[in-house]
Amino acid sequence: MNKKIISVFLLIIVLALPAVAKANHLRLAITTTTENSGLMSRLNPVFEDQYGVDLDVVVVGSGQAFRLGSNGDVDILLVHAPETEKEFIERGHGIHRTAVMHNEFILLGPVDDPLQIRDVASIKEAFIQIREHEALFVSRGDDSGTHKKELAIWKSAGIDEYGSGYRASGQGMGATLLLANELGAYTLTDRGTFLAMQDKLDMEVLYEGDAILHNPYHVIAINPEKHEHINIDLAEKYIEFITSEETQRMIAEYQINQQQLFHPLMAMVTEQQLVSKEETERGFFTDAIDKSFKLILDFNKDLFLVVWTSLRISLMAVIIASIIAIPLGIFVALKLFPGRNFLLSILNTLMALPTVIVGLLLYGLLNRQGLLGEFGLLYTPVAMVIGQSILIIPIIWNLSIAAVKGADPRLRVTCLALGASLLQKGMIYINEVRFALIAAIVAGFGRAIGEVGVAMMLGGNIEGFTRTMTTAIALETSKGDFEFALAIGFMLLLVAFVVNIVLQQFQELK
């Protein structure tokens, strides 16, 4: 009896939870530029206090923000891509589009400014100079508001082929600035992110003030008629809050390094659109699977470039790691020396070395201020090969030790009785346990090709250069191009499958 009551009680609580969550939570998607400026962490707590609610802030690129909105994954957007915003409203996904504030995009470049961009008359001319000299230019390349603005400028300058100096980072504004700084490249950014990161950068504002560089921010509530769980009440309160006189004053007063980041917009521009019900959406997931298979079967060039980059880098890493780790493994297995057991436990621990730790340590060494900074290796395939090698050396080392220990015990006596030196013994063991050693190499390769930390932190996810399968999946998902991400996912699974088949074959031969 008691149990029954308790379970009914629990059931009521569980059923009531979403309602509670809906009443008190507002899910807000903002873009990386807004997040990097630090403004939102100033404003949002005020809103939470005033209205007694929790704000769940998702930081993504604009492309993904719109995707989250149209899927009903968030209640409200704060974005800066006017064209896309209008389209979004026209499709009936959003309502109450309201101007909040604006700032400017600026063109940054190295302090020495080799192209003398400082002296040009317009942003258009600056872009033409960059293109003509094939100078390094880092683009966000992630479908964000900043990226869209950059594309619009290229277009207005009459350029549709970006030249050999063009690099797409595929990352947020902060990471893109760091990348441009490392490469000594030009890049387009919003002023807020630049001011927030200025002391980490060796870059200067080379062009500002063109009308085309105006960067307005709007909030858009998600249309509750499209998704019934949208918390429209709170969304409307948020709009009320952010356009209130007090908040607008806070925006105007927000400064970094004594510089104002955003200009408030008091004027209320509310656009309400009727919901167009014509879009009968097919299942999101099945549709994406169809499209991703089509990409694979059409041998999509971008897709296979990513696969090839991954394979190339991981194969190189596995070759280097094997050359180092296999002899070490055989040595440790055959030779008794002081501290051997300690070394074995360290190796065991390192087998599970988190990839981000390797990424972090090497980032410290390889960046321009680092010990090995002068070689300019950060964000190159070489850095990734080094990182992945370090990651998999313990794996191949350990598995080589296991391979030698798994050999027939009579082999050791045979080698001794025939008078083999340690080196000769090692050569014989390589031959005798070669299948187990190949299995060790394949296992290392599997780890290298599937890791994301090193690839992202040391490679920088540069298209056609250091963009691997794993980093491309992360990027395409954040851009909202789920189909492409899924297609790469399938390719990665295919590679993993082939690797495992090969591994199994060799383990059976052993």
Added chain:
Amino acid sequence: MMSNQYHLNNIQFSYAGKKILDIKQQTFQQGKITALVGANGAGKSTLLGLLSFILNAELGEIEFSGTKVTKNNQATLRKSVGLVQQNPYLIKGNVIKNIELGLKFRHVKPVTRECMAREMLRLLKIESLADRSVKSLSGGEAQKVAIGRMLVLDPEVILLDEPFTHLDREFVEEFESLIKQLRDKQDKTIIFTTHNQTQAKTLSDQVFSITDGYLTEA
């Protein structure tokens, strides 16, 4: 003139806390054939391990041709001793590669190596096996290859662990006469283990028996 090949002085050997061998004083004479008999697990193979300097006794000392065996000189002394294990291990590849293995370790030139290996195969009457993969060999054939691999190195002392187990009757006789020749013509010291008391008596100059790790002259 009789001289000592080995002199064992207060040798003790244990494995996993269990005493395997306990030998007070024992001499193996140079140029003689010695048979070691005893039950399974009595310590015969362990003794051959000590005599080939692959195992080290925790107590006692061994003199080899009058030289005290130490950790520093045992790798050198090992080259004067040939050992064939009870179930010999052959490395992957063909028979000739196995026969050449020890010569390769001694940096003998490839041409010379192959000549020596083929001559050894002729001596053991297994020339036809030269290019066969070791995987396809019978137990007896594998044992002959292992014997050849050891003999081709021309060691001063020959240690054989149950060498007759897998051999066919015909070859047992030939091999017995080969062993005698090695003693008579080349003055080799030969020590072998066996279960077969009759064979031990007919083939050897002296028979030692091992019981529970203790060595006695039969």
